[in-house]
Amino acid sequence: MKTSKIVKVFLIASTMLIIPNSILAIGGASGARVDYQVQGKIGAIKLNPYGLSPLSAVIMNGGYELSDIKVSIVPKPNGQVISYKVSDKKAKTYGGIPIFGLYPSYLNTIKISYTKKSFGKSERVVDEVYKVTTGGVNIEASGNLMQRGIPFENVEVIKLDKEFKDRLYLVNNTSGKYNGKSSQAIWNNPVGGALEWDESSNVFIIDTKGQIRWYLDNNKLMDWNNIYNRGIMMGFRQNVDGALSFGFGQRYVKYDLMGREIFNRLLPSSYIDFSHSMDNMPNGNYLLRVASANIKRPDGKNVRSVRDVIIEVDKNGDIVDEWKLFEILDPYRANVIKVLDQGAVCLNIDATKVGKTLSDEELAKMDTSDAFGDIAGTGIGRNWAHVNSVDYDLSDDSIIISSRHQSAIIKIGRDKKVKWILGAHKGWSEKYKKALLQPIDSNGQKIFCDDEYSKCPGYKNKENGFDFTWTQHTAFRIDEKSNKRYVYITAFDNGDARALTQPPFSTMKYSRAVIYKIDQKNKTVEQIWEYGKQRGNEWFSPVTSLAEYHKDKNSIVVYSATAGMTFDLNKGVALGEPRPEIDEFKWGASEPSVKIRFYGSGIGYQAMPIDLEKVFN
Known part of the structure; x- marks a missing residue:
């Protein structure tokens, strides 16, 4: 007891x-x-703070005011260090210290230095260590055979000069239509439009060791049951504030690299089908490549147009201006459209049509029919222009566009008048002839071309010689080297329908990255640099791709985004898969300083360096 x-x-x-x-x-x-685990002298680690950026985190401020912040992600063995400073305003925005560049499926080590302040008392903390484990990368497969691997796992760093070892590249690829999810609707009010570009996207950042350090969990942005909230993500640009602007389907958006939403908007109701290009203007407005939601043709038919309208929207999403290209240019110029390889019309890949072109009879029959939509053809309501980039020229308040299906780079003023056309002269009506640029050599002498200036000396696979661009992607003004008279332009010359022909053998096709110098006063153009001819067909990208100047390293970044994609002309089947390749060149160099290749990733679209100083400043 x-x-x-x-x-x-x-x-x-x-x-x-x-x-x-x-x-x-x-x-x-x-x-x-608060009983979260706190490793250091401030707060807990919050992984994926906004739900869209799983390889990012915030070390919460713990109630302190933080300043003088430095962050370093300790690399894997032989890996790349990511280090950056964080401004006081960014620390307040995120409620602590933003962490970018974590490795997936890894116990990451983070070093931070900062000053913490509370009630007038300050303490400097140096090289405090935090550790955090991340999960695997959740990039959903499309189920499409265009994607045969995980896009960031099979990366080969072939060449890397030491000046570029700190680079981080954002890569925007597409793995094809989601089987059973995409394009389950008809965009028919009125007829036409380009809704069928309703595909999956892979958007990630790699370092120069080929390791993924960030990705966008874009499935969290999409609602595949909502036609207005899905589509392929395109037009990525890093803004001056470090955030990313881009669009998909019927939306245009802006998010920072931590995944924080700045805005996510439907297109204004008069417009549909964003793709390719969202250019951030110096005044904070945006230029969007869209199409008309409802336009009455001269024959009285109402249609949705296809990739042929540019709009300017302000910070509030209101329309400032529009460029209806079917009123400014000639939607019936068919010289390029007739000779396009119908098997690869940008992202409309169809192996059964490889090597086929449009005859005059087929084109005429189409023009009198009600066949409208995302089809290569002439007239409003068909894919006659296929504008794939828009760039703003502040010097004279104009826009520069790349029109794939006209094989032309065109400058248009605020008054909607064509200032110049960089492209083959053949097929342009009298109205536009004064705008056509005359090729010249480095001595200022005229270069003469055959067949109404469509076959210039460099159109064959030679080492040197001027050529125009053919079914090109991106036409970007090099602001740092241009002025009111002279404009420097970078472009990716895909090379299909070169010289308005298809070669006897598809293996004869090649692509180029090219730089032109345009004298706007004398209406002349000089080719000052090119790369790609020497690589021949193995570097040929029939669709997509990019070439762009970057001031920080005085370099040209090139993404040959579908290099290696080949087809059997007789059987109509794919032979080779795309092997997208990033190449970065010092200004004027004949060979790249960086060469990075991807395998099994599907179709590449664009790639570009990311500046962390902008992100966290």
């Missing part, structure tokens, strides 16, 4: 000791408390 009483007393006493501690841990008499 005595023993039993002693046990009871002990149990009661133990319970009295335990219960108050449990209550205090969840609030209780001492009040609410």
Whole structure:
């Protein structure tokens, strides 16, 4: 009995000791408390703070005011260090120290230095260490055979000069239509449009060791049951504030690299089908490549147009201006459209049509039919222009567009007048002839071309010689080297329908990255640099791709985004898969300083360096 009483007393006493501690841990008499795990002198680590950027985190400020912040992600063995400073305003925006560049499926080590302040008392903390484990990368497969691997796992760094070892490249690829998810609707009010570009996207950042350091969990942005909230993501640009602007389907958006939404908007109701290009203007407005939601043709038919309208929207999403290209240019110029390889009309890949072109009879039959939509043809409501980039020229308040299906780079003023056309002269009506640029050599002498300036000396696979661009992607003004008279332009010359022909053998096709110098006063153009001819067909990208100047390293970044994609002309089947390749060149160099190749990733679209100083400043 005595023993039993002693046990009871002990149990009661133990319970009295335990219960108050449990209550205090969840609030209780001492009040609410935060009991997240805190490794250092400030707050807990919050992974994926906004749900879209799983390889990012925030070390919460713990109630302190933080300043003088430096962050370093300790690399894997032989890996690339990511280091950056964080401004005081960014620390306030994120409620702590933003962490970017974590490795997936890894116990990451983070070093931070900062000054913490509370009630006038400050403490400097140097090289405090935090550790955090990340999960695997959740990039959903499309189920499409265009994607045969994980896009960031099979990366080969072929060449890397030391000046570029700190580079981070954002890569925007597409793995094809989601089987069973995409294009389950008809965009028919009125007829036409380009909704069928309703595909999956892979958007990620790699370092120069080929390791993924960030990705966008874009499935969290999409609602595949909502026609207005899905589509392929395109037109990525890094804004001056470091955030990314881009669009998909019927939306245009802006998010920062931590995944924080800045805006996510439907296109204005008069327009549909964003793709390719969202250019951020110096005044904070945006230029969007869209199409008309409802336009009445000269024959009285109402249609949706296809990739042939540019709009300017302000910070609030209101329309400032529009460029209806079917009114400014000639939607019936068919010289290029007739000779396009119908197997690869940008992202409309169809192996059964490889090598086929449009005859005059087929084109005429189409023009009198009600065949509208995302089909290569002439007239409003068909894919006659296929504008794939828009760039703003502040010097004279104009836009520069790349029109794939006219094989032309065109400058258009605010008054909607064509200022110049960089492209083959053949097929342009009298109205546009004064705008056509005359090729010249480095001595200012005219270069003469055959067949109404469509076959210039460099159109064959030679080392040197001027050529125009053919079914090109991207035409970007090099602002740092241009002025009011002279404009430097980078472009990716895909090379299909070169010289308005298809070669006897598809293996004769090649692509180029090219730079032109345009004298706007004398209406002349000089080709000052090119790369790609020497690579021949193995570097040929029939669709997509990019070439762009970057001031920070005085370099040209090139993404040959579908290099290696080949087809059997007789059987109509794919032979080779795309092997997208990033190449970066010092200004004027004949060979790249960086060469990075991807395998099994599907179709590449664009790639570009990311500047962390902008992101966290």
